[in-house]
Each structure stands twice: as structure tokens, then as C-alpha cells.
Amino acid sequence: MLRFVVRRLLLLIPILLGLSILVFVWIRALPGSPAQALLGERATPETIKQINHQYGLDTPVYQQYWKYLEQTVQLKLGTSITTQQTVLTEIRQRFPATAELAVAAALFSVSIGIPLGFFAAKRHMRAFDQISLAISLFGISIPIFFLALILKYIFAVRLGWLPTVGQISVLINIPHPTNFYLLDALLAGNLGAFWDVVKHLILPAVALGSIPLAIITRITRAAVLDVQNEDYVRTARAKGLPPHTVDARHVMRNALLPVSTIVGLQVGLLLSGAILTETVFSYPGIGSWLQQAIQDRNYPVIQGGILFIAIIVVFVNLLVDISYALINPRIRLGNK
């Protein structure tokens, strides 16, 4: 087990290095040289040379890469062109909102997807099964921004049940020590504010969770169908265990193994989908931040944002792999 973890950690090194090379190449390939961008019309061959020297752009490529790597490891991700704040500061301000949204979307998709998939498998080939298949098919066929627009139109514009935009009502003022608004509202002891933040979260979370919901439903259904025919399930039934005990202790425990991996793999989907969802709901997370950066061609922000999300995805996948090994006795005990 320890060997597995160590090996998995070592595999991280080439991936992170490769990622940094990819982003470095990306930066170098961007249209317009940095000197040109900084100087604009004042660019003369001399001033360009001076700027290139100042930023180390006249050194060999490998030295430039090394410098980039050094800065990235120190979390110096550059400065936003529009706000002049460092990219790291902005990520700190913005990421908590996206984290709350992603967790809410994950909770939504898991809490609905697993029961839906389970009961679909239990009623294999019957009406409920067909309905769940149809739901999951629609889930992967609807673009999330379109679903977000529809939800916004029905529940916010037409029915007025939920707010149309933002993360919290403008009239509510609470201190933000953590920038996690739900946590901040609880820390301030303001339940009204907490409920307000929850209401702002519902529609974006449902829209963002639609694809994971579809995938989790399908995988759970397939896994339960698979496990149901195993010998140990038949044995458990044959020895007279009550059906729900068999379901809980034999079927679900084994079926949830593949499901847990899939849930972990949705993180990338949630974080990249957040760009579209947050744009529709003007939700102030890193998604709408990146969208704005794309409009402004704010390359330092795009670069920092993509690198940040990719690193999170890599680490979450690592955690998923390790926890999968932990909960799966076949790996935990087998690979000593």
C-alpha cells in the first residue's frame, strides 16, 4: 500500500513538469511579444532590446523556462492586466466561490444520481429504468449554459423563486474572513445570509451538476447490474438475509467502488463547466473571472487560471486513486 502511494506520488513529478512545459510553450507562443505589449507605439529597436533584457527574454530558452519554473513554484503567477492585482490574490478571492459551487453541484449529482442509478438497476428494463436512462441521456446532451439559461428563465425570471444573478444579495452585509460565503455567514451567525447564499447557489449548482448527474446515474446503474449477478450476492440471498441488508452490505458496498472513482473524475468537468455556468449567473468565481479574462485577452489571468485548475485536477485525481486503493481491499491487501 505504501509502495503504491509512493509510486503514485513519484508519477506526479513528470506530469507537473510536463504541465509547466506545456504552459510555458503556450505563453511563448502567444501573439505579440511582451515588449511590444508593454511599449505599444513607443517601441523602437533599442527599447525593445532593453525590455527583453530586463525580463530576461534575451537568455536561452532553457534559462527562461527555469526562471518561469522558479517563479511558478513560488506561486508568482503574474499580474492581471486589467486590475493590476497579482493573479494569486485574485484566485484567493475568487476560488472559494467556485469551490462552494462545485461542492454543491457534486452533492446534487451524487445525492440524486446514486439512488436513481440504484433503483433503475433494481427495476431493470422496466419503466423507471427507462426514465432514468432518458434523464441521463438528456443530461449529457444538453449544453450546461443552455440548461442554465432555461433554469434561470423558469425559476428566476418567470416564477421569481430564486435570484437571477450573483452570489449574495447586495443588501446583505457580512464580514468575509474566509471568502467561503456559506462559512462566513455561519461565522457571523447570520442565518438569513446563509439561506440567501444557498438560494443563490441552487440554480447554478443544478445546471453545473447535470452532466455529473447523468454520468453517475449511468455508472451506478451499470455497477449495480453487474454486482447483482455475482455469486456472493446469490449466496447472501440464499442464506436468508433480508433484501435490504443484501443491498446495503453486499450490492452497494461493491457497486460503489467504480462509482467513487467516477465521482472524483468529475472535478475537471465541474471546474471547466463553471466557466459557462458562472457566466450565465454572473456568479463571482474563477469561471466568470476566466471568462472576463478571455474577453479582455488578459493572458496572465488565463495562464494562471488554467494552470491552477489543471493542478487541482491532478491532485484530486491523485487523492481519488489513493482513496480508491484504501477502500478497495483487493488493492489494499494484495499489493503489500
Place this chain on the structure above:
Amino acid sequence: MSIAQLEAAEVSLEASQGGLWSEAFRRLRRNPSAIIGFVLVALFILVAIFAPLLAPDDPRAQDLQSIFNGCCPGPSSHHLLGVDDLGRDELSRILYGARLSLLIGIVAVSVGLSIGIVLGSIAGFFGGWVDTILMRFVDIMLAIPGFLMAIGIVALLGPGLFQVMIAIGVVNIPIFTRLLRGSVLAQRENDFVLAARAVGVKRRKILIAHVLPNSISVVIVAGTLALATAIIDAAGLGFLGLGPQDPATPEWGNMLTSTVRYLQTAPFLAIFPGVAIVISVLGFNLIGDGLREALDPKLRGRA
């Protein structure tokens, strides 16, 4: 039953079953959802081809009279699906939009598929350090969520229709590479490969003539599903303003962007292009799922 009888029964059984493809086709025909998928996709392709004949209007022509009283009058006898904020016929724009979506999907998947096939078969067939390096590279590319990578590539190349196709194609490369490698690896140890090697067939010929044809079912299933994703991602990029830069271009994602402002007064402007996307994507997903089931060797000979 004598052995001869048994063999005869076996032979007749094999003959009636036919090959993988005829059987898959038979099973597809009995799968109602796959048939719905084929109908939807056929509709989509026909609309894309015959858009100029079907569309009542020029998708770029503005009927300014119709938006005289503000945005946006809904469906009427003049404009079956209403007009958009610039007075352009919504139905015509949606019909023409099918062309762009189909084009984006096909080009993007072809780019990903062709490069993925080459890289994947090289990695799977030759193994060793070539395989290790290629697969590490694929891992790195897969670490970046696909849609995000597409955004990065379009940011690099500049927004536009062609750039969107390339970006989505590149995102598909690691996916197809992995798929092909897995499929080739699984077959490399098969007896027919061993037999071909034993009689002295060259490695490249084995790969092209024996191994790749057996991977084709995997590729077709994944390609159909990738088409669905490509259409969704292209619409997403268009929605973010990274698609065709000429606002007159009737691209479905583009059309949805401008509607956000009019959601209150003219929700149909969001609904019609959105439904168009859903229908075409649904079609490809249904076909992909149907094909997967029909070609699954584990299910062979059942229905």
C-alpha cells in the same frame, strides 16, 4: 449427437449469425432508441445540406421593419420562429447553423481521430520507450480539462470558426490515442497476429492489415460520441465569444450569447437554438450508445 452432427450444427450456427457487422446491424434495427438517433442525425444532416433550399430567408438579411417596436416579436406567419434582436429570421439562422455545427463536429473529430490513430497505434504496437513517452504526454494533456484546454488553444490562435475546430480536435487527440493504444495492445497478443508474424509478414503490414481493422468498431463508437461532445463544446466556445467573430454568422452558440440580455422579453431566442443543439447532440449520443451495445462482443448472439 455425433461429432459430425455437432460440427454441422456449429457451422450452421456460425453462418446464420453472420459477421460482426451484419449482426450489429441486425441488433441496431431492433433497438428503438438507436433508430430514433439515426432519424435525428439524418434530419440534422439533411437540414445542413439543404439549408439554402429550406430556409425561407437569407440568415444574414435584416428585416428592420419587424423590430420597429423593440426586441423581439415572436413567431408569426412571416417569420415562423420569430426574429432576433437585429431582425434576422430565426428559422433561417437555425437551419444554416446546422451546417456550421456539422462542419465543426466532423472536422474536429477527424483531426483528433487521425492523429490519435497514428499515435495510439505507434504506442500500442511498438511499446517500449516510445509507448512510455507518448503515454506520459497523453497523461499531461488529459490533466487539463478538455473544455479548458480548448479555451487555451483558441486564446492562443485567436477566436474564429477554424480555430474552434482545431482546438476541439486537439482536445480529442489524447482521448483517441489512449483508446487506440488500448485496443492495439489487446490484439497484439492474439493468435492471428502471431500467425502473421510466423509467416513473415512485416510489422507495418500486420498493424495496418490485421490489427487496425479490428479496432474500427471501438473507433466508430468513440467517434460518434465525440461528435456529440464536439458540437456541445463548440457551442460553449461560441457562447463565450470565441467562435466566429462575424456576428452575422449563424452559429448556434453565438446565437445563444446575445440572447442572455433578452431572456425576459424574448426567451424563444434562447430556446430555439438550444433545442437545435440538444436534438443534434441527442441523435449522435443515441447512435453511439446503440452502436456500443450492438458491437459489444460480450452481448453477441443474445438478442
